[in-house]
Amino acid sequence: MxxxxxxxxxxxxxxxxxxxxxxxxxxxxxxxxxxxxxxxxxxxxxxxxxxxxxxxxxxxxxxxxxxxxxxxxxxxxxxxxxxxxxxxxxxxxxxxxxxxxxxxxxxxxxxxxxRVCRANIDYDNYGSQGLAQTMGFRQVVRIAELTVPLAGYTRLSGDAPLLGDTSVPRKALVSRDAPVSRNADTYSTIRVTRVTPEEAGLLFEAASREIRYLGCEYVWVSLTRQNLARAAAEEWLLAAKDECGKMLAGALMSSPYVEDHVHTGSEDSGGQQAAEEGEPKYLCAGLGSIFGATEGVLAIIRHALELLRAEATKKNITPGELFVSVEAESPAAGGIPSCLREAGLDFQVHGETGLWELSLSI
CATH class of the missing domain: 3.40.630.30 (Gcn5-related N-acetyltransferase (GNAT))
Known part of the structure; x- marks a missing residue:
């Protein structure tokens, strides 16, 4: 009143x-x-x-x-x-x-x-967790999160350019035969390509052995063939393969989006850096549903950073960061921080969120 x-x-x-x-x-x-x-x-x-x-x-x-x-x-x-x-x-x-x-x-x-309702809740948001439990939700998986800033990122000297003309349409930014990176440890060629909806079934077989959900930011759905094919059509579904065509890793990358803040790790700013009035915004993207071998995951992360930087250049927007989220209990989760560190890539770990689920009887 x-x-x-x-x-x-x-x-x-x-x-x-x-x-x-x-x-x-x-x-x-x-x-x-x-x-x-x-x-x-x-x-x-x-x-x-x-x-x-x-x-x-x-x-x-x-x-x-x-x-x-x-x-x-x-x-x-x-x-x-x-x-x-x-x-x-x-x-x-x-x-x-x-x-x-x-x-x-x-x-x-x-x-x-x-048939099911889901929500993503921060690990320290006890109020929302309590509400979810009261409503019948249960936590089904933990999502580990980190960000990799584009500021200061440089391509390895041995890498071939991942992108050519950055003025091409967004859907063409991921060339199916151009992206090639060199793994500094094994010196083997790893090719990162975009997966088409028709090819998504092949990726599903490998992904379903390691992860249960599909998402690259704050929205997650069940990992099914149908959902994976739709993701391949709407977002950037990436696969890393060795020179013999063997699948090494996969991930889902979101279309780039504009943010007015990026993560800095500064406690004074709550870990965020916001654009001041009149300052340029930041171009960011999400990378999730990560699975596979560490060297393949690293190649995909580097590839995603190059895609994001090219898009920022094309749109004349300040490069922001790649928001990486991975199922915490998946085989790939434990190796990501160490491989980023060994590759000399700056990153900030943000802890975990929980994916909560409520099954409905219709």
Whole structure:
């Protein structure tokens, strides 16, 4: 309820909180209570319009007609719902509003035929973990995260150029016969190529032996042949092979995106460096669903850095960083930091998040 000053006081009962579908006019209110979520701000208000236009279920919780909570449910694969961006106005937390939003999200996902709901929760976000457990979610896998900055990155002197004309269309940036890198330890040729949807089945056989989920940033789906083929069509599905054509490693790289902050490792900035007003933004990309031998993984990471740098040059945007995420218990996870260190690549480890899952009975 509003007091005489016009501010919202805590509702005395949950019945005073209304959960409804979000509307365009909710955006200013959402920006107001999410702008200081993190040291660098928050992405929710900027993503809100895309959420509404993207075929998602977007819910707000309101008190006295004013939005005080928000969440989004996306449907990235058939039968799979992805819960993201749940936020509640700080002074109204611990009032059950997040639970109300989550229940509405689960009900909406069930109506749309989802068989499973998932969410990604930071390892130290105990409040969200507790909420997830209360709602019946369970953690199914841990995701290890690190970033590799483009600043200061140089190609090994023995490497052949991974890219030619960087003015070619984005889909053509990954040439199927041009990218070649030299492994400094074995001196064997490792070729990194883009996998087509028709070839995704071959990659599935190798990937399914090591990983369970498909994703390259904050959205993960089940690793299936169908989902892998769609990822190959929509993103950059990369494979590293030796000179005999043997599969060494694979990974999924996102299309580059613009960020207003990058990770720095600075404790004063919460590990983030934001672009000041009027300064250029950063071009970043995600790399995930990593599997295979260490030398192949390293070749893919180098290849991804070259792709990102070429795209930044083409768009005249400051090169940012490659956000790397890998299933923590997969064979590839343990070797990535050491191979980056041995290759002289700077990186920052961010710990882990948990992938949480709720199975639905339709």
């Amino acid at each position: 509003k007091d005489r000053s016009g501010t919202i006081s805590k509702p005395s009962e949950r019945s005073n909180v209304l959960v409804r579908r979000a509307r365009v006019e909710d955006k200013p209110h959402i920006r107001a209570f999410t702008e200081n979520t993190f040291a660098w701000g928050d992405y929710v208000a900027d993503a809100f319009s895309d959420w509404l236009d993207g075929g998602n279920d977007v819910y707000v919780a309101e008190v006295s007609g004013i939005p005080v909570g928000v969440t989004c449910v996306a449907y990235p694969a058939e039968g799979e719902a992805w819960f993201q961006g749940i936020r509640v106005k700080s002074e109204l937390r611990r009032m059950g509003i997040a639970s109300m939003l989550t229940r509405a999200s689960i009900a909406g996902a069930r109506k749309r035929g989802a």
